[in-house]
Amino acid sequence: MTQTPKRRTKKIAASYVPYIDIGMRFASAILLGTYGGYWLDSKLSTLPIFMITGLLIGVASGFLTIYRAAYPTKKTDKDDE
Numbered sequence: 001m002t003q004t005p006k007r008r009t010k011k012i013a014a015s016y017v018p019y020i021d022i023g024m025r026f027a028s029a030i031l032l033g034t035y036g037g038y039w040l041d042s043k044l045s046t047l048p049i050f051m052i053t054g055l056l057i058g059v060a061s062g063f064l065t066i067y068r069a070a071y072p073t074k075k076t077d078k079d080d081e
Helices: 005-044 049-070
Strands: none
Touching (some): 005 049
């Protein structure tokens, strides 16, 4: 039995969802870190110290998200107790 083009397209689109999720998390971590640093700089009049720090923290957080998605933690028997 062959699939209709519409069903095949839905299957292909559904296979991209995890990658889109990771990309959105990565981008939002960077944007939130940068914006948070910029906001703090504007309040303390220290532009661009905290913005750069926020950017670096956002990039690190984004890569951590990618790492956790690529290498999920495995539960052991000790975790269940």
